Amino acid sequence: MKERLAAFQKSRAGQFLKKIMDDRLANLAILLAWGTLNTLFPLFLGMLAIAGFVLGDPQRLDQLSGSLTSLAPGQAAGTLKDVLANMHDSAGAASIISLLLLLFSGSNFFANMQMVFNLAYHVEDRNFLLQRVVAIVMLLIATALLLISTTAYGLGNTIGSLPIAVPVGPVVGRAVGWSISIVSAIILFLLLYKILPNKPQSWRQALPGALLATVLFFVILQVFPLYLAIFGRGFQTYAAFGVFLLLMFWVYLLGIVLVLGAELNAFLEEPGRATALAETKAKAEKGQVAMEPAGGGVQAVATGTAEPGGQEQQPEPRSRSPFGGASRAAPEPAQAAASPSASPERTASPGIAGRLVGVLGLFGAVFLLSRQQQAGQPTRQS
Numbered sequence: 388m389k390e391r392l393a394a395f396q397k398s399r400a401g402q403f404l405k406k407i408m409d410d411r412l413a414n415l416a417i418l419l420a421w422g423t424l425n426t427l428f429p430l431f432l433g434m435l436a437i438a439g440f441v442l443g444d445p446q447r448l449d450q451l452s453g454s455l456t457s458l459a460p461g462q463a464a465g466t467l468k469d470v471l472a473n474m475h476d477s478a479g480a481a482s483i484i485s486l487l488l489l490l491f492s493g494s495n496f497f498a499n500m501q502m503v504f505n506l507a508y509h510v511e512d513r514n515f516l517l518q519r520v521v522a523i524v525m526l527l528i529a530t531a532l533l534l535i536s537t538t539a540y541g542l543g544n545t546i547g548s549l550p551i552a553v554p555v556g557p558v559v560g561r562a563v564g565w566s567i568s569i570v571s572a573i574i575l576f577l578l579l580y581k582i583l584p585n586k587p588q589s590w591r592q593a594l595p596g597a598l599l600a601t602v603l604f605f606v607i608l609q610v611f612p613l614y615l616a617i618f619g620r621g622f623q624t625y626a627a628f629g630v631f632l633l634l635m636f637w638v639y640l641l642g643i644v645l646v647l648g649a650e651l652n653a654f655l656e657e658p659g660r661a662t663a664l665a666e667t668k669a670k671a672e673k674g675q676v677a678m679e680p681a682g683g684g685v686q687a688v689a690t691g692t693a694e695p696g697g698q699e700q701q702p703e704p705r706s707r708s709p710f711g712g713a714s715r716a717a718p719e720p721a722q723a724a725a726s727p728s729a730s731p732e733r734t735a736s737p738g739i740a741g742r743l744v745g746v747l748g749l750f751g752a753v754f755l756l757s758r759q760q761q762a763g764q765p766t767r768q769s
Contacts, residue, residue, distance in 0.1 A: 403654050410650065415503050416642035422499030423638045430493040430526070494522035497529075497583065500645065504584040507649040513585050521582060528578055532571045569601065576600040579645070580652055592656055596648030603644040611637070 395401040498518055505512050512518060576597035581590060615633075 399658065402658055403651070406654050407647070407650050410507060412643065412646055412650065415506060415646045416639055419500060419503045419642035419645060420635065420639040422503075423496060423642070424635060426493060426496040426499065427638075430496045490523060490526065491519075494519060494526050497522035497525040500579065501583045501585070503646060504580070504649045505586075507646060508584050508586045508653045510585050525578070525582060529575060532575050535567070535571055569605070572601045572604060573597055576604075576648060580648060584649065584653075586653075588652070588656065593652055595655055596650075596652035599651055600644050600648035603647065604641070607640055607644065611640075 396405070501518055501521065502512055513521065577590065577593055580593040580596045580600075581588065
């Protein structure tokens with residue numbers, strides 16, 4: 388049994404499992420889920436605002452809004468749809484300032500995702516301005532792909548309703564809709580893993596994580612209704628708070644899917660380096676090693692932390708790592724490999740300035756929309 392366990396730990400699957408455990412996958416998913424909840428409504432409103440300028444058709448805009456809310460589960464979808472409808476009705480013709488504020492606040496979703504992906508790759512974040520530009524570009528790309536998916540869904544329904552002699556219309560329509568939706572999802576995940584991490588990589592390197600995320604995403608879409616049918620009453624007991632819990636659990640699952648894809652790409656790019664960096668980071672958090680910048684790399688030095696038995700570990704001589712920089716001398720030198728821009732002061736919290744500006748932008752947009760609604764009320768009454 389021990390031999391099998393040792394063999395598994397040395398295998399690719401065992402090393403990948405060790406990396407996601409050392410990187411604390413669940414914590415990264417929680418971080419991404421919480422950031423998603425903070426930016427969900429600005430994200431959807433920003434996408435609808437962009438689509439409104441492009442489409443100019445209220446019926447197609449309502450169809451797009453339905454596609455957005457259909458991603459949420461059960462009661463949360465209905466609540467989300469009502470909130471978006473009320474905010475959209477009160478907005479009227481939104482000013483350019485409110486649109487820009489919504490774009491900035493909605494882009495916080497992708498800015499938060501950039502930070503989480505960089506933690507999976509163990510690289511530094513971009514500067515604030517470049518990070519914001521990348522996030523807004525991803526918001527525009529995601530909106531375009533959503534428009535394509537919505538159009539494909541309508542095309543599938545049209546094909547399904549055609550009076551074809553052979554009763555294959557609904558089957559063909561459903562196949563067309565699903566095919567374009569899956570392709571759009573693959574393209575979106577591929578762009579996320581290609582653009583968001585602050586790590587140059589090819590399209591081929593970003594593809595494995597995109598395929599894994601797409602498969603898991605559609606599995607969740609199909610399995611989650613079954614989960615609601617069995618355990619949904621527990622959420623209904625808490626009324627509005629239950630809707631929040633349901634939405635939180637849903638975005639947490641999506642966070643796991645997104646982080647898993649990023650972890651897979653980071654691991655496949657350089658398996659030894661990725662595993663060693665994750666292990667070194669985990670040990671540094673426990674105080675077993677100290678991570679210090681070292682000329683284009685990172686050095687991990689034993690700190691002499693006491694063992695449970697009472698004997699103190701003696702600092703060991705440093706040795707060069709095959710991946711660059713320096714590492715703590717150990718029977719397996721690759722355990723503390725170097726990272727081209729890793730830092731001990733690295734934290735998992737986004738910039739305070741970015742959050743403050745995003746919150747102020749959201750409040751500013753709501754204020755402008757409410758003023759516009761009040762100005763339009765006398766006209767409607769007369």
